[in-house]
Amino acid sequence: RFTGRSVEVVEGLLAARAQGYRSDTFYKVTNYDVIHTDVELIEQWAPDVIILDEAQRIKNWQTRRARIVKQLRSEYAIVLSGTPLENRLDELHSIVEFVDRFHLGPLFRFLAEHQHVDECGRTIGYRNLSTKGKTLEPILIRRTKDEVLKELPERIDENRFVPMTDEQWRHHDENKKTVAEIVQKWRRIGFLSEKDRLGLMIALQNMRMSCNSTYLLDQLTDDGEKPNEFIHILEDLLQESGTKVVVFSQWVGTHELIIQRLDARPEWGYAFYHGARSSQERKELVQRFKEDPDCRVFLSTDAGGVGLNLQHASVVVNMDQ
Numbered sequence: 584r585f586t587g588r589s590v591e592v593v594e595g596l597l598a599a600r601a602q603g604y605r606s607d608t609f610y611k612v613t614n615y616d617v618i619h620t621d622v623e624l625i626e627q628w629a630p631d632v633i634i635l636d637e638a639q640r641i642k643n644w645q646t647r648r649a650r651i652v653k654q655l656r657s658e659y660a661i662v663l664s665g666t667p668l669e670n671r672l673d674e675l676h677s678i679v680e681f682v683d684r685f686h687l688g689p690l691f692r693f694l695a696e697h698q699h700v701d702e703c704g705r706t707i708g709y710r711n712l713s714t715k716g717k718t719l720e721p722i723l724i725r726r727t728k729d730e731v732l733k734e735l736p737e738r739i740d741e742n743r744f745v746p747m748t749d750e751q752w753r754h755h756d757e758n759k760k761t762v763a764e765i766v767q768k769w770r771r772i773g774f775l776s777e778k779d780r781l782g783l784m785i786a787l788q789n790m791r792m793s794c795n796s797t798y799l800l801d802q803l804t805d806d807g808e809k810p811n812e813f814i815h816i817l818e819d820l821l822q823e824s825g826t827k828v829v830v831f832s833q834w835v836g837t838h839e840l841i842i843q844r845l846d847a848r849p850e851w852g853y854a855f856y857h858g859a860r861s862s863q864e865r866k867e868l869v870q871r872f873k874e875d876p877d878c879r880v881f882l883s884t885d886a887g888g889v890g891l892n893l894q895h896a897s898v899v900v901n902m903d904q
Contacts, residue, residue, distance in 0.1 A: 593621075604628045614862060615640050619651045630657050638662035641681060642674035644690070653681055672697055672709065682722055742904075743812060747794060750806040754793040761786040792834060795903055799836040809902060810840040814848075820898055821851060821879055827872065829881045829893050832902035838882045841902075845880065853880040860886070869893070 590610035593603035597620060604611065604624045611628070613621065615637075633655055635641065641649040641662075660682050668675055672694060676687050687693050697715070699708035747755070765783045769775050775783070792799040796807030813830070820826050832838055835857055845853050852875065854868040865886075872881045873895050881893060 597621075600624065615648055615652070616862065618655075619647060622651055622654055625655055632659040632661070633657040635660075635662045635681065636664075637666070638664040638678050638681075639666045639668075639674075642668070642671075642677050644673060644677035644680070649677060653684075671706075675715075679719070679722070686722060687718070743816070745808050745812050748797075748806045748808070750797050750804065751793050754797055754800055755790050758786040758789040758793070762790070791903060792836075795832070795834065795837050796840055798840055799834055802836070805840060807840075810837070810844055813841060813900060813902065814844050816900065817851065817880070825876075826898065827879055827881070827896045828898045828900060829883065829896040830900045830902060831883055831885075833885055834903070835884060837902050838884070841882060850877075851880060852878040853882060854878055856881065856883040856886060858884060858886040872896075 586609075588609035589607075590612065591603055591606055591608040593600050593611050593613040595603075600613070600617065600621055601624055604621070604627070611630075613625075618625075635652070641652050643649055662678055662681055664678075668678075673690060676690050676693050679687050697709050697711055698706055699710060701707050762783060765775070765779050765786070768779065789800060794807075795809050797804045798807070817828065820828055830838075830841065832841075838855060838857070842853070842855065845851055854872045856865060856868050860868070868881075869892075872878050872893070881896065
């Protein structure tokens with residue numbers, strides 16, 4: 584669209600991808616998941632520029648994906664990411680290493696200079712981080728939300744508070760009691776075993792799940808008004824022709840409850856995007872939501888949180904804020 588250059592998406596089986604790399608196209612777009620089998624084909628093609636989108640995919644330097652991607656050679660390299668780097672310096676080092684493998688020096692020296700660890704080797708703090716901003720300045724372009732806010736359309740936020748049923752409260756409070764007991768033990772002895780830590784995380788998760796429906800906990804009952812409230816919201820939204828809605832929930836169970844209700848309304852077509860879908864299926868679902876006027880609702884788990892562009896939707900509903 585912007586350059587008039589030829590472009591090809593390299594996909595399919597290995598033979599088809601090999602043909603794609605050999606074709607006389609200026610841009611080639613491929614997937615992280617096939618790099619380990621395609622690395623020699625890419626080297627033979629010898630690109631002048633490599634651009635990594637969703638660069639957090641190589642933030643863990645120990646993964647096979649990161650190691651293979653860093654074998655690729657080009658005169659110029661660009662990495663793009665809209666995902667904030669988390670509080671791990673080795674992730675920053677791993678991503679910068681693809682742009683310039685010598686810029687931050689060896690990882691062991693970089694961490695020794697900036698990382699505080701305890702006697703067990705766990706990171707407990709950082710030092711001298713102010714110098715890193717200056718070090719990264721020649722290779723980093725960073726745009727904050729404030730800088731791009733004026734380019735974004737105005738957003739209207741609305742919170743819907745949905746009362747819980749007695750059965751939801753029963754599940755919630757049972758798990759709340761477990762949390763209180765573990766936290767009290769933690770305060771008393773200042774330490775949590777791995778079993779207790781896991782129990783705490785499960786109980787907290789169960790408390791959150793009970794807020795959506797008891798179905799998420801027992802797969803049998805369906806106590807909870809959230810899915811019904813969502814259908815009422817849809818009834819209002821979809822009266823307007825052309826409106827498309829994206830629905831996020833962390834749990835497949837929440838989407839299953841919504842789908843039961845959507846199936847009773849065949850005039851509302853939907854697509855369900857989750858981690859078990861193949862890359863081809865995901866592509867087809869996004870394409871259908873984009874191009875099919877009858878596909879009004881796009882249901883997605885956390886799998887849709889990375890690398891998914893749904894600009895054609897006008898409403899986003901978060902089922903478990």
